[in-house]
Amino acid sequence: MPAPWLEAHWPLPASVRAFTTLRHGLGVSQPPFDDLNLGLRAGDEPTAVLRNRALLREAARLPSEPCWLRQVHGVDVARFGRTEEDEAEADASVTSTAGTVLAILTADCMPVLFCAEDCSEVGAAHAGWRGLVGGVLENTVAAMRTPPQRLHAWLGPAAGPQHYEIGEEVYDAFVSRDWSAGSAFVSTRPHHWRVDLYALARRRLEAVGIDAGRIHGGGLCTIAEPDRFFSHRRDQRGGRMASLIWIEPGK
Incomplete structure (x- = not known):
């Protein structure tokens, strides 16, 4: 039976795992949370979510319980070692401690995972x-001790450009800060556009110094694949997927 996760595809050794x-x-x-909902705040039974997390930890052989966050669509970044309190209020995290598992929950938003080329540090x-818009990717790169030129990034499953339609508020938020970001939007009807989150993320990662050839992933659509992914935009009520990354201990 195939694994219930999608591995990150990037040219890094097995000492870092990400999916x-x-x-x-x-x-x-x-x-509507069937089956592997990992979000405690999605409306599912907490006992089911905790059971799902335990099953995932066993199936993926996680070296520790993931460092779950209280995500608020903000730009704060938490640095984790071994003993920090779980569920810090932040939307990104970094660590250089082997065995510390970083976790991001999504259901249309984009998970972006980072790894130093020498596998000494990871981020999510x-x-x-x-x-x-607020700069969560820039803040994550800035919080890492690894220079951007030595980082790899992987863009996980998110709402895709063929299905993610937004209104004027979102368009203006990007274009008012960077007029050239308009290339990531396609007009669909008055005051509405389809937006390519992957293209916007790539632009911002390149702007902070990550080479385009080191930015991997993208191209999936959570809205278009109900058999594989949860999607808040598609279903309104449903579960959350987790994107995890860690440095394997002893490797």
Whole structure:
């Protein structure tokens, strides 16, 4: 049976593991959270979510309980070692401690995972449109001790450019700060556009010094694939996927 997660594809050794969970293949949540909902604040039964987290930890052989965050669509970044309090209020996290598992929850927003080329440090960011506008990716890179030129980034599953329609507020938020960001928008009807979150993320990562050839992933759409992904935009009520990254201890 295939694993209930999608591995990050990037040219890094096995000493770093990174993936985004899928909707099915593991878990005990009932509709509309079926099956592997990992979000405690999505409306699911807490006992089911905690069971799902335990099942994931066992199936993926996680070296520790993930460092879950209280995500608020902001730009704050938490640095984790071994003993920090769980669920810091932040939308990104970084660590250089082997065995510390970083986690981001999404259901249309984009998870962006980072890794130093020598695998000495990793990071994870929750990048919906508000986070992208506010600078959550820039803040995550700045919080890392690794120079941007030595980082790799992976863009996990998010609402795709063929299905993610937004209004004037979102368009203005990006274009008022950077007129050339308009290339990531396609007009659909008066005051509405389809937006390419992946393109916006790539622009911002390149602007802070990550080479385009070191930015991987993108191209998936959570809205278009209900059998694989949760989508808040599509379903309104449903579960959350987790994107995890960690440095394997002893490697």
